[in-house]
Amino acid sequence: MYKELSSGVKISITRSISTSFEAYLASIGWEEDRFSMEDFMKFWQSYFTENAAWYEKIPQDLLINPEFHEEIAQKIDEVIEKILNEEPTEKQIETIEDLQKQLGTNYTYSCKAEAAYIEQLLKNQLNQ
Template sequence: MYKELSSGVKISITRSISTSFESYLASIGWDEEKFSMEDFVASWQKYFTENAAWFDKVPQEILIDPQFHEEVAKKMDEVIEKVLNEKPTKKQIESIEKMQQQLGTNYSFDCKAEAAYVEGLLKEKLK
């Protein structure tokens, strides 16, 4: 079912998962102990029903089909894995190290998305 959707809709679904995942993690301060898959899924559902263009393009009979939900859950796992495994850029690392020296902080980050979060925090502290 998922594979039968247009490439634009599939890209939009992927983007909505990625965006809402990063937003959810930012809302919990990237604290692994606060992570709840149920809370993330609820956050993602709220995001796609209110903001995602793809939601209105998928027929209702597909949206309610259990097979579609299984396929989207698999896609969600893939997207989450990709987000968590994408390495920070050299530019991010250098920027964060410079700001941390200025501020005397020691934030850690493991992936590009978390680095973006940390970079944003540090920029706010420097204001």
């Protein structure tokens, strides 16, 4: 079912998952102990119903089909795994190290998306 969607719709679904996942993690400060898959799913559902064009392009009977839900759940797992396993860039690492020296902080991060969050957090602290 998911595989039968146009490539544009699949790309849009993937983008909505990654965008909302990163936004959800930012909303909880990337604190693992605060993560709830149920809360993330609510966050994502709110995101795609309000912001994603792909939602209106999928027939209602497909949206309520349990098999489609299983395929989407698998896609969510794949996107999350990819985000969490993407290494921070050298530039991110250098920038964060420099900012932490200036601010006297010691934040840790394990992936590119979390590094982007930490970098922005540090830049905001520096500008205050």
